[in-house]
Amino acid sequence: MTTPDSLDARAGATRQLARGDVPVLQRASLREQVRQALEEFIVFGRLAPGEHLAEESLAELLGVSRQPVREALQSLSAAGFVDLRAGRGAFVHEPTAREAREVFHVRALLESDSCRLAAQNIDDDGARRLEVIYAEGHEASQRHDDPRRLIELNRTFHRTMTEIGGNRVSIALVADLERRAGWYLATIITNRAPSSWAEHREILDAVVARDADRARDLMLNHIDHSRDLLEFTGQ
Amino acid sequence: MTTPDSLDARAGATRQLARGDVPVLQRASLREQVRQALEEFIVFGRLAPGEHLAEESLAELLGVSRQPVREALQSLSAAGFVDLRAGRGAFVHEPTAREAREVFHVRALLESDSCRLAAQNIDDDGARRLEVIYAEGHEASQRHDDPRRLIELNRTFHRTMTEIGGNRVSIALVADLERRAGWYLATIITNRAPSSWAEHREILDAVVARDADRARDLMLNHIDHSRDLLEFTGQ
DNA sequence: TTTCTCCATACTGTATGCAGTATGGATGAC
DNA sequence: GTCATCCATACTGCATACAGTATGGAGAAA
CATH class of the missing domain: 1.20.120.530 (GntR ligand-binding domain-like)
Structure with a gap:
């Protein structure tokens, strides 16, 4: 997790057939993967409270475009991990x-x-x-x-x-x-x-x-x- | 509300100075306006449970692009009003x-x-x-x-x-x-x-x-x- | 020095483009 | 008639492009 290395080489969504009789394993969407990665970064302090989360740099860091990053940030906002300031973008929430x-x-x-x-x-x-x-x-x-x-x-x-x-x-x-x-x-x-x-x-x-x-x-x-x-x- | 008429003619975000001493009134982002509009459509039955919410047609209906519609749908999903099926898009949630x-x-x-x-x-x-x-x-x-x-x-x-x-x-x-x-x-x-x-x-x-x-x-x-x-x- | 104005910069918010996938019906085999 | 296969279509998910705004600092005025 220290080398984000882009989230995934095989970005073109593919599916894996489970060995057992569980029918199909859905690969998570990019925005979901990004969401999880960012939440980990926040929870484990790699992204500090108050820090500005610029979409472009996060996208570069994770090897994806701004779009899934943006959607992940909105989701994290609803969950209380980041604050969205209109016109300013996302900041890591500062818990009290x-x-x-x-x-x-x-x-x-x-x-x-x-x-x-x-x-x-x-x-x-x-x-x-x-x-x-x-x-x-x-x-x-x-x-x-x-x-x-x-x-x-x-x-x-x-x-x-x-x-x-x-x-x-x-x-x-x-x-x-x-x-x-x-x-x-x-x-x-x-x-x-x-x-x-x-x-x-x-x-x-x-x-x-x-x-x-x-x-x-x-x-x-x-x-x-x-x-x-x-x-x-x-x- | 029956004629969605596109959400707003003046889509290029502007601000209004309040008459009183309330400093500034933030105009809501398009995605927020779309969110509210769609939630109303759902609550008042204009969009029925189970209905497929295709981004393109909603965008056209509301006079905006797919992007804010997409983000609004994700927000509505978190709030329990729509279900997102991977690869299929959004459907109005069917409450039980x-x-x-x-x-x-x-x-x-x-x-x-x-x-x-x-x-x-x-x-x-x-x-x-x-x-x-x-x-x-x-x-x-x-x-x-x-x-x-x-x-x-x-x-x-x-x-x-x-x-x-x-x-x-x-x-x-x-x-x-x-x-x-x-x-x-x-x-x-x-x-x-x-x-x-x-x-x-x-x-x-x-x-x-x-x-x-x-x-x-x-x-x-x-x-x-x-x-x-x-x-x-x-x- | 202090304060105001203006502008360059960076970044957001929205729009558009493109590749890939789910679906349902037509077609053909049995 | 029933079932499997194939393909056209529509739409999603992600990437990119573009316009417009917030900000902070340089420079001017006091």
């Missing part, structure tokens, strides 16, 4: 602690509700999936695996829980909020606490026991804990 | 009753929480603003004003309440959800009940009395009522 708190608050609302729903909907298959993720995450956190992987596992646990909740609108919103939250944590917080798999264990137990209210409350507290990490940074 | 229920559920979560926050934050100015809106809305609903206006006033009440709550992330999400909800009500429901200003009155009283929990619960029930309208349509 207030905004971070607000995102965590909304996330807590939506995820705790999804957790409540999950406790109502859970079936054996869902319970198994959660157990697998828990086992993996718990072990990885014990071993102090690479932080990138820990973040990924943590996110997988939350995402899966929300998916089991089953409200697709909520699922989509939470996915966005999680990505923003990850950025804030990486940007604002210097030293991130490892995600608490002890709390995940409690939540999981409540969900499997179909104790909806308890599951909801536990998830609420759980996310509030991560939000509390933000409080140290003031303003 | 399930999806509508989900939107109302999330809306209820976010707005009831904002209402709780509003009860904590409210000041004299906020209370005055709410009272004015209530008075206007109550009167209009008594008079059985034009439905379009009733919907507008209803939305204003909710938007103002959310704004007083003060969580900007929530404000932005709720604004999106309200627009979708409005579409669903117009599309799915044949006969929409007038918004209940009696319930608004109760909510407003609780907020002004700073009774946060009661305000929250009332708003939750209030939105559930409108959601219940959806239940008649099955699936």
